[in-house]
Amino acid sequence: MKSIRHHLLERLLPGYLLLWAAGGSVIYFAVKQQLDAELNSEVRELLGVMPYLPSSEDDYLVDLEDFDSSDHGLYFQIWTRDGEELTKSKNLGEKDLAQPEIRFPDARGEYSDLRLGALELRALTIGVESASGGPIKVTVAKSKEDVAASMFRLAISIVGVGLLAGAGFVALVVVSLRSGLEPLTLVGDKASKIDSDSLEARFAEEGMPLELRPIVTRLNSLIERLEAGFARERRFSSDLAHELRSPVAALRSNCEYALKWPEKVSKEDLAEMLTISKELEVMIGHMLMLARLENKGEQLQWQNLDLQACTRECWEDVAELAKTRGITPQFQLAGKQSMKADPTLLRIILTNLFSNAVEYAPEGSVITIGSGNQVEGEFLVVSNPAPQMAERDIEHLFDRFWRGDKARGHAGHCGLGLSLVKTCAELMDWRIRAQLVGKDISFTLCKIEGQGAGSSLGSESEN
Amino acid sequence: MRVLFVEDSRHLQKSVLKILKASGYAADVSGDGADGLWMAQTYDYDVVILDLMLPTMDGIQVLEALRADGVEVPVLILSAKDSVTDRVIGLRTGADDYLIKPFAMEELLARIETLSRRTYQKRQSVVRVGDLELDSATKTASREGQPLELGPKQFALLEYLMLRRGQVVSRSEIEEHIYDCTSSPMSNVIDTAVSSLRKAISISPDSRPLIHTRRGYGYYMEESED
Numbered sequence: 001m002k003s004i005r006h007h008l009l010e011r012l013l014p015g016y017l018l019l020w021a022a023g024g025s026v027i028y029f030a031v032k033q034q035l036d037a038e039l040n041s042e043v044r045e046l047l048g049v050m051p052y053l054p055s056s057e058d059d060y061l062v063d064l065e066d067f068d069s070s071d072h073g074l075y076f077q078i079w080t081r082d083g084e085e086l087t088k089s090k091n092l093g094e095k096d097l098a099q100p101e102i103r104f105p106d107a108r109g110e111y112s113d114l115r116l117g118a119l120e121l122r123a124l125t126i127g128v129e130s131a132s133g134g135p136i137k138v139t140v141a142k143s144k145e146d147v148a149a150s151m152f153r154l155a156i157s158i159v160g161v162g163l164l165a166g167a168g169f170v171a172l173v174v175v176s177l178r179s180g181l182e183p184l185t186l187v188g189d190k191a192s193k194i195d196s197d198s199l200e201a202r203f204a205e206e207g208m209p210l211e212l213r214p215i216v217t218r219l220n221s222l223i224e225r226l227e228a229g230f231a232r233e234r235r236f237s238s239d240l241a242h243e244l245r246s247p248v249a250a251l252r253s254n255c256e257y258a259l260k261w262p263e264k265v266s267k268e269d270l271a272e273m274l275t276i277s278k279e280l281e282v283m284i285g286h287m288l289m290l291a292r293l294e295n296k297g298e299q300l301q302w303q304n305l306d307l308q309a310c311t312r313e314c315w316e317d318v319a320e321l322a323k324t325r326g327i328t329p330q331f332q333l334a335g336k337q338s339m340k341a342d343p344t345l346l347r348i349i350l351t352n353l354f355s356n357a358v359e360y361a362p363e364g365s366v367i368t369i370g371s372g373n374q375v376e377g378e379f380l381v382v383s384n385p386a387p388q389m390a391e392r393d394i395e396h397l398f399d400r401f402w403r404g405d406k407a408r409g410h411a412g413h414c415g416l417g418l419s420l421v422k423t424c425a426e427l428m429d430w431r432i433r434a435q436l437v438g439k440d441i442s443f444t445l446c447k448i449e450g451q452g453a454g455s456s457l458g459s460e461s462e463n
Numbered sequence: 464m465r466v467l468f469v470e471d472s473r474h475l476q477k478s479v480l481k482i483l484k485a486s487g488y489a490a491d492v493s494g495d496g497a498d499g500l501w502m503a504q505t506y507d508y509d510v511v512i513l514d515l516m517l518p519t520m521d522g523i524q525v526l527e528a529l530r531a532d533g534v535e536v537p538v539l540i541l542s543a544k545d546s547v548t549d550r551v552i553g554l555r556t557g558a559d560d561y562l563i564k565p566f567a568m569e570e571l572l573a574r575i576e577t578l579s580r581r582t583y584q585k586r587q588s589v590v591r592v593g594d595l596e597l598d599s600a601t602k603t604a605s606r607e608g609q610p611l612e613l614g615p616k617q618f619a620l621l622e623y624l625m626l627r628r629g630q631v632v633s634r635s636e637i638e639e640h641i642y643d644c645t646s647s648p649m650s651n652v653i654d655t656a657v658s659s660l661r662k663a664i665s666i667s668p669d670s671r672p673l674i675h676t677r678r679g680y681g682y683y684m685e686e687s688e689d
């Protein structure tokens with residue numbers, strides 16, 4: 001994969017070369033045109049000193065003697081109209097200039113490029129009446145060496161300057177990109193070092209370019225969520241491992257005991273192993289339910305339910321145990337209330353609250369199931385005596401695997417019930433609150449003001 | 464050997480108690496820290512097995528209180544906490560060993576034996592008095608190379624007497640180390656047990672008596688000279 005720097009260089013460098021070639025060509029041809037025009041003008045001026053032509057009074061930059069040697073690169077040759085040579089410059093020696101075809105009379109003449117051996121000449125040929133009468137054809141020529149040399153120097157200059165400017169441009173682009181992309185490089189470097197063990201790392205937003213700031217903010221928020229998720233998972237795994245160790249140790253000890261002393265194994269020992277297995281099963285079931293609930297989200301099945309009927313139905317699940325322990329329910333729900341809820345989640349909430357109350361309330365006590373303060377959004381309050389509960393325990397009641405001191409060895413409970421209740425309530429945009437009033441503990445379910453349309457209470461059943 | 468197991472999980476209490484008793488230990492259990500501390504301070508245990516996460520007082524607090532009270536009983540921490548920090552804290556607070564749950568029964572028993580040997584300053588599991596040899600690791604005893612048939616209580620009594628070879632062991636000491644809280648041995652039970660043990664280790668009419676009585680004090684074990 002190419003870097004941004006590489007990618008930009010690949011685009012910018014050909015662009016620069018194209019611009020440089022176009023600019024260089026324009027300059028080259030403009031100068032060439034200018035030099036050609038100047039050469040033409042110089043060649044025309046040579047006519048002023050030609051024999052057979054009427055002389056003018058102008059001062060010329062050249063004399064006829066300048067045509068004697070080849071040093072000045074000036075040549076001329078004069079013919080009659082029929083092509084008979086009348087005279088030519090001495091520096092032509094035995095050579096002749098090519099005789100261009102022209103119209104007569106043609107005082108303006110025509111420019112042409114001639115070759116004299118290896119020499120390139122710019123020539124002007126005119127057809128006029130000679131000073132002594134009779135039509136003559138005059139060709140004056142000048143070497144193009146100076147122009148060619150100038151053009152060569154210009155071409156070299158254009159190429160040289162272009163190459164230097166190109167190198168400078170590349171260096172500038174590289175430095176600018178490096179400096180401009182530095183924040184992005186820093187973000188990239190830091191991001192590449194982040195793994196599950198370094199999720200506490202955050203990207204500095206201060207000094208970050210405006211273009212990158214939203215990305216950095218989002219990344220920080222994402223890492224924060226990831227960190228919280230990882231911490232939650234680690235805590236859960238650790239709690240889970242810890243909670244599983246004791247029952248697994250008990251199960252293993254029982255098995256090893258049975259293998260070593262088979263003659264001593266009784267039915268009670270086997271029943272004990274079965275109980276431990278069942279408790280592990282309950283724990284695993286609760287954990288799976290929590291995992292499923294946390295992914296449930298949008299898949300809630302909202303229905304209008306009769307709260308009164310639901311509570312009585314769920315109480316039936318614990319009625320037998322309540323009877324055994326001499327516990328009686330006192331239903332104080334206000335009339336027939338209909339509410340919008342997911343029936344499965346509501347059942348989990350009610351069953352766990354009731355089972356908790358029945359198992360932990362002292363024998364012979366009364367469990368009250370009321371409506372609470374409906375003005376404040378409360379719709380269900382379950383309270384029971386809890387003499388062993390302390391105020392400091394309240395904040396931990398909904399923590400996973402938390403169990404009060406006295407409840408630690410309580411068979412059949414793994415400390416996930418109230419955590420399940422809280423998860424279910426939150427999924428339906430409800431809030432559950434635990435409160436210690438005297439020696440009684442109460443769990444209050446209420447709607448969260450302004451959140452979600454899921455929870456609503458009505459006076460009549462719509463179901 | 465008498466062991467105290469302080470653990471809040473009822474299932475684990477039951478299973479470890481069965482194992483300890485089947486291995487010949489007198490074992491008591493406690494389900495919370497404060498009660499466990501009281502028992503460890505009150506009775507003379509050979510080893511205390513201590514969980515860390517306990518109701519009322521955690522294991523570290525129990526251990527601190529025990530050591531502050533001058534109780535030198537060997538303590539084996541048996542916990543689900545498996546981090547190095549937890550182990551270091553436990554050992555530095557005064558524990559003699561640390562075992563993580565879940566554990567292998569044989570490992571637990573081996574560690575208890577090692578700790579109890581430490582109490583009697585023995586490095587090997589084999590103890591000898593004359594031609595009588597006892598291996599606390601394999602729970603076997605032999606005399607003149609001939610294996611002896613001993614019940615768990617007899618084995619525990621013989622082991623205790625052999626470990627305290629040359630010392631007079633009182634009836635109450637035997638009672639404390641061989642019987643747990645739930646047993647209530649009557650006054651002559653110890654004498655009966657010792658008498659029964661004497662018969663069990665006597666493999667022939669020519670076998671020299673090894674368990675001797677010091678009237679008014681108790682029993683001691685020593686190879687008689689004649």
